[in-house]
Amino acid sequence: xxxxxxxxxxxxxxxxxxxxxxxxxxxxxxxxxxxxxxGQRIVLVxxxxxxxxxxxxxxxxxxxxxxxxxxxxxxxxxVYVWSDFSCNLAHMIKxxxxxxxxAEGRTSFYLVRKAxxxxxxxxxxxxQLESAGNG
Numbered sequence: 561x562x563x564x565x566x567x568x569x570x571x572x573x574x575x576x577x578x579x580x581x582x583x584x585x586x587x588x589x590x591x592x593x594x595x596x597x598x599g600q601r602i603v604l605v606x607x608x609x610x611x612x613x614x615x616x617x618x619x620x621x622x623x624x625x626x627x628x629x630x631x632x633x634x635x636x637x638x639v640y641v642w643s644d645f646s647c648n649l650a651h652m653i654k655x656x657x658x659x660x661x662x663a664e665g666r667t668s669f670y671l672v673r674k675a676x677x678x679x680x681x682x683x684x685x686x687x688q689l690e691s692a693g694n695g
Contacts, residue, residue, distance in 0.1 A: 564595040564604065590627035592638055598684060603637050606650075610643040617656065617671040618642050625653060625670060639683050646674065647683035 566574050566589065577589045592604035606628070610618055620640070628638045628650040638650040655670035 561594050561596045561605065563593070565591040565593045567593055587627040587630055590621075590624040591631075592628070595636075596639075596684070603639050603684075605639050605641055607641045608643065613643075616675065617673055618677070619659065619669040619671055620653065620655075622658070622668040622670055625650065625655075641680075641683075642674070642677060644674070645680045646677035647680055648672075648677050649683070 566577060569577070577586050592606035594605040594607070596603050596605050606624070608618060608620065631638065632651055639647050640650065640653070641647050653670075653672050654676055656673055657671040659669045659671060661668045
């Protein structure tokens with residue numbers, strides 16, 4: 561695995577990409593943080609943190625998930641790795657509830673069930689992942 565995405569950019573560029581009121585929105589703001597290779601398989605990895613382990617759900621920023629779905633035709637699967645090391649492909653996420661941003665400029669999140677996520681081995685060693693990038 562290797563660093564990837566906006567973490568490699570200098571501060572001036574990162575600030576410009578993240579500017580919240582930009583129209584149109586720059587999708588590159590949500591490029592995944594890591595790239596992983598196993599044999600000929602290449603995936604983009606977006607680690608997600610979960611500050612609360614006492615719920616049945618993980619949360620994902622709506623804008624990030626939509627940007628990742630838009631990036632799918634670029635040919636690299638995007639894998640979310642949650643804090644418990646469960647995983648899922650971006651296009652296989654099934655939101656169960658929307659948590660809308662209440663105040664202006666506040667981010668909205670989808671909740672996804674922890675029980676719907678896959679084991680680490682599934683995402684990083686299965687034929688499912690190989691076929692996800694073709695197409």
